[in-house]
Amino acid sequence: MKVIRAEILGFCAGVRRAVLTAQKALDERGSSQVYTLGPLIHNPVALKKLAERNLKVLSESEIPSIKENDIVLIRAHGVPPEIEEKLSERGAKVLNATCPLVTKSQKTAAEYAHNGYVIFFAGDKNHGEVVGIEGYARKAAKNAGLDLNFLLVKNENELEETIKNLSHKNILNTDSKVALLSQTTFSIKTFDEMQSALEKHFPEAKIINSICPATHERQDSLVNLCSKVDGVIVIGGKNSANTNRLYKTAADLCKKAVLIETPDEIPEDFLNLDTIGITAGASTPDDTIDAVEEKLRGVNNSRD
Numbered sequence: 001m002k003v004i005r006a007e008i009l010g011f012c013a014g015v016r017r018a019v020l021t022a023q024k025a026l027d028e029r030g031s032s033q034v035y036t037l038g039p040l041i042h043n044p045v046a047l048k049k050l051a052e053r054n055l056k057v058l059s060e061s062e063i064p065s066i067k068e069n070d071i072v073l074i075r076a077h078g079v080p081p082e083i084e085e086k087l088s089e090r091g092a093k094v095l096n097a098t099c100p101l102v103t104k105s106q107k108t109a110a111e112y113a114h115n116g117y118v119i120f121f122a123g124d125k126n127h128g129e130v131v132g133i134e135g136y137a138r139k140a141a142k143n144a145g146l147d148l149n150f151l152l153v154k155n156e157n158e159l160e161e162t163i164k165n166l167s168h169k170n171i172l173n174t175d176s177k178v179a180l181l182s183q184t185t186f187s188i189k190t191f192d193e194m195q196s197a198l199e200k201h202f203p204e205a206k207i208i209n210s211i212c213p214a215t216h217e218r219q220d221s222l223v224n225l226c227s228k229v230d231g232v233i234v235i236g237g238k239n240s241a242n243t244n245r246l247y248k249t250a251a252d253l254c255k256k257a258v259l260i261e262t263p264d265e266i267p268e269d270f271l272n273l274d275t276i277g278i279t280a281g282a283s284t285p286d287d288t289i290d291a292v293e294e295k296l297r298g299v300n301n302s303r304d
Contacts, residue, residue: 002275003296004229008221010289012214012282014099015041018076019050019285021097025071026053032093035066036073037083038128040097042240043283045261066090076283077128078102080135101184102129105210109133109150110140112179112206118149118172120159120198122191123183124241125152130183156193163201179206185242185282188216214282215242222249222279229277231256231270235292236281243281250279262288263295271296 011019018040025034035058039047047057058072060083066072068091074084078098087094098106112119119137123130134150141148149171153159166172180198182191188211198205226232232250236243238259250257254277258267270276276296280289 006221006279009280018097041283043237078132106136109137113137114140184212225277226253230273236284
């Protein structure tokens with residue numbers, strides 16, 4: 001068996017920064033309890049290791065229970081501004097581990113909302129990043145005395161249907177100021193399709209492609225990998241948007257593809273393949289990737 005890694009895989013810079021921030025907070029906490037507001041990242045293996053060091057996950061409803069000087073990390077996906085304000089009011093020490101690219105998207109959405117744009121947002125419903133960005137846009141619109149039109153759409157068809165409905169309600173017309181933004185882990189292909197559709201209706205639409213380079217770098221690397229292997233193992237959290245998109249690409253391009261979180265989940269039939277490719281989502285720790293490869297190579301050695 002030959003094992004080939006994708007050239008680019010695993011932790012992106014934003015996730016690595018969030019994890020390092022958490023580890024440093026745990027190292028220096030003294031008597032303070034360290035919390036993360038919601039899961040720090042979308043990877044259960046990484047979160048379990050942090051939990052073993054007594055990093056606790058705090059829900060929004062539990063904010064009133066924290067004590068003064070407790071440490072609360074804002075997760076990589078970010079949160080709405082009013083949540084940060086609630087934490088500060090409780091006297092917590094807030095460490096912002098929001099990915100810098102997400103922070104940039106929060107500021108961009110706020111700017112367009114403040115200027116009265118109808119915002120089409122390409123993203124996944126209820127995703128933490130989307131909720132946070134919408135929160136910043138909503139606050140900016142409110143401060144400007146405006147009603148916010150923040151329209152979450154996931155593909156070209158939803159975009160077209162939303163435009164049709166809003167036009168009938170006279171919320172959209174040819175003079176409307178329109179912008180298209182996106183979740184940082186969104187599909188580039190789908191975003192491009194949505195951009196083309198929106199520009200047919202609004203040629204002057206502002207298009208802000210905020211998809212993280214790490215997302216398409218991993219996708220491009222995977223496409224290259226699929227041509228060289230008999231099957232692909234995608235490693236990462238099953239609740240991770242970018243990891244699931246990697247798996248979809250692998251399944252489309254390769255005869256055999258599987259998404260796993262730990263080495264124990266490697267399917268038996270993969271162990272009989274001649275060449276296996278491995279890739280990993282942007283929230284997948286290096287040691288998990290190493291462990292999967294180690295297990296595959298261990299099986300190979302046992303057969304020699």
